[in-house]
Amino acid sequence: MNFKGNLSAKSVIGHGKLARAGVSSLMSDLTRIWPILADRRAVFAGMVALGLAASVLEAAAVSLISVLLYLSLGGGGASRLFPWIQDHFDIDLNSLFQVHFWFVCAAVVATLLLRAAAVASYGVVAVSLKSLVFHRLRLRLYQRFMFAPHEDASQASFGFITNTLQVEAPRVAELIDQLFRMPINACGAGIFFVVLLLISWPVACLTAIAGLALALLMQVSRVYLHRLGQRILALNEDLASRMLSGIQALRTIRAFGAEGREFDRFADASKSVARMAVRFAAVENVVTPSTTLAALGMIGAVVLFSHALGNGSAETLTIVALLFRLQPQIQGLQSSLTSIHGLESSLGLVVRVITEQVPAQPPARSGRTPLAPWDSIRFDNVSYRHPTSVEPTLNQLSFEIPRGLVTAIVGQSGAGKTTILNLLLRLTEPSEGAIEVDGxxxxxxxxxxxxxxxxxxxxxxxxxxxxxxxxxRLGRPDLSAAEAMEALTLAGIADFIGSLPDGLETKVGERGHRLSGGQRQRIALARALAMKPRLLILDEATNAVDAKLEATILQDVRSAFPDATILIVAHRGSALSDADVVIDIAEGRVRSIHYPHQTAIA
Structure with missing residues (x-):
């Protein structure tokens, strides 16, 4: 999955793969997503089997009830109701139903009870599988975002990520649920049609023709629903983006007195989503009663046709009873189709994200073990160009970071300092040149x-x-409470944490919002110190505390880790005063290197 170019739902919708509609597109997307669920194929098959069993049992019960209804209305016997069976099999249906009347009634009750059990079991399994599908998709999406190349992840829209995880994934789970309902409804409709065929094949043929006409009528709404689904997808992303930006930038928004404007923008985005959801629901709710009205018209036509064929009232009423049970099956089938058409856009979006090659787990250990202790890290003619940029961020950069000293990297914003850190953290790799650790x-x-x-x-x-x-414990899951307090002491915040009622168990809130800026920085510093690193990177790490405390913290860190290499990225002079080496970067190149204390560099 490529996040380049600020990937969003809008850009994905514009992609030809998602923009096309049709059965081939839907089947292609389903084929690509199926491996995630393949290990549960037996459970899916069991769910369908339960649904089919419920349909068969319902058809059997309705057929038996139809015969009893036919007999009670003065029909000419079961043989007349099912002439095809009488003609092709040597079975006296009249005697069978009359002699074993109470047995047939008991069979009806038993069949209905079995159907109720099958329906209940199907419901439990269906809900469980729907939850499982959502869980699997959510994990796969989160894995994709978590392990995406840094260049791609840094370009991603937070609204896109949030919307895909929280909105589109459950919509895909709903689509798959509706997809598995379709064969059940189709089978139920087929069984009732067969029973109808046994009673009167002309009436069955008319019913089939009317059903096909109804299906063609449903196609009119298909393309419109698909387009609405795409529009809803884009609006949901926009709403999620506005919500996140408003929450994350709340302090800034209030500082500029822009609460009212931001609220109005959020309200407009929310209103757009609500309006589109109403429009989508309106189409669905128009389609459903329209299907019902069409089905009732079909039943009326069948009644007239049955009378025209010379069928008596008993036969006609029995046929009507069967049609009324056939109608929910057809309506369920059409409802599933309508839902699937509206959810296709979500499926296309999610499939495009999760089917790219991603690690199944964090990258496996490979390559050489790092040298310990190492003497220097050297950038040798390192260049880096972002895939979407024309000009390089770093251009033939060469310098050395000696072990055990404080090296400071300075430069204006955009000089390439952050890219240097990303290379050291292995978030990305050089486009040219090499970074070497002792060669x-x-x-x-x-x-x-x-x-x-x-x-x-x-x-x-x-x-x-x-x-x-x-x-x-982010970097050291086995960190003890004593070691944690030691790191907090070095970061100059142990007294504050100790004064809190819950101490180390104090909740810091999302993004540490319960703490001040300086407190957040010092906890982050303590987290780094807790790892007892060989290379400690301080990227404007203490700019939220006063200069005197900043100098004290740096001195304490150097005393605690005398052999550690410290790399500082800072603008404030007080942070650079203790540096042994200062590397000045400008436009991706080394402008100068100087040694404030004239330290001998080995």
């Missing part, structure tokens, strides 16, 4: 083992939703 290409070193010795904290590093200790 060994970084790309050949096991990624997870390398990251086990690297920690980063800074202005763009999030505090996760959860407790304080949950955050500190």
């Amino acid at each position: 060994v290409p970084l790309s050949s070193i096991d990624r997870l083992a390398w990251l086990g010795g690297v920690a980063i904290t800074g202005q763009d590093i999030d505090v996760m939703n959860g407790t304080v200790i949950d955050n500190l």
Whole structure:
């Protein structure tokens, strides 16, 4: 899945693969999504079997009731009602039903009870499978977003991601549920049609013709529903984007007194979604009663036709009873088709995301184990060009980060500092040149083992939703409470955490919103220190605290980790005053390297 170009529902809809409609497109998408659910094929088959059993049992019960109704209305006997059976099999239906009347009644009751049990079992299995489908799709989508290449993930629309996970995935689960209902309804309709055929083949043929006409009528709404589904998909993404941006930027919005305008924009987006949902529901609700009215018209035509054939009232009423049971099956079939047409756009979107090649789990360990201890990290003519950019972000960059010293990287915004950090964190790879650790290409070193010795904290590093200790255990799941307090002490926030009623178990809130900016930064710093890294990256890590505290924290960190290499990205002079090496970056190139303390670099 390529997130480049700010992938969104609108851009996906414009993609030819999703824009086309038709049975071939639907089947292609279903074929591509099926491997995710293939291990549950037996359960799906069991669900369909239960539905078919319920249809067969209902048809059997209705057929028996029809015979009893026919006899009670003075019909000429069961043989007249089913002439085909009488003509082709040596069975005296009249004697069978008259002699065993109470047995037939008991059979009807038993059949209805069995049908009720089958329907109940089907309902439980259907709900379970629908939940399973949603769960599998949600996991696959989240996996796709989590393990996507950094260049792609960084370009993704948060509204697109949220909408796909929370709205489109359950819509696809609903589509699959409706898809499996179709053969059940079709089978039920087929069984009632066979019974009708045994009673009067001319009436059955007229019913079939009327049913085909009804199906053709339903096709008129198909394309319109598909287009509405695409429009709803795009509007839902826009609404999700506005909701997220409003929540995440609430402080900024209030600072500019823009609450009213942002609320109005959100209200407009919500109104658009509501209007489109009403329009979609209106079409569905028009189609359903229209189908019912058409079915009633069909029944009326069949009654007239039956009388024209010379059938008596008993035969005609029996046929009407069968048609009334046939009508819900046809209506259910049409309803499923209508829902599927409206959900096709969601299926196309989700399929396009989840069927790309993604790791089934975090990247496996491979390559060389990182050298320990290493002496230097060297950028050797490193260039990097973003796939969507014409100009390179880094251009033949060469410099060295010596072990055990503080190296500072400075430069204006857009100079390439963040890209350098992304390369060190293995979020992306150089377009040209190489990064070497004691002469060994970084790309050949096991990624997870390398990251086990690297920690980063800074202005763009999030505090996760959860407790304080949950955050500190992000890189070290086995971190003890004592080690956590040690890291918090180094970060200058242990006293504050200790004063809280829940201490390390204090909830920090989503994105740490219960903490001040400085407190969030220091908890993020403690999280990095808890890993006891060989390479500690401080990306504007303490710009939310005063200069004196910042200097104290840096000195304490250097004392606690004398052999660690510290890489600082900062603008404030106080943060650079303790640097042993300062590398000035401009337009993706090294402008200068100087040594404030004239430290000898090995």
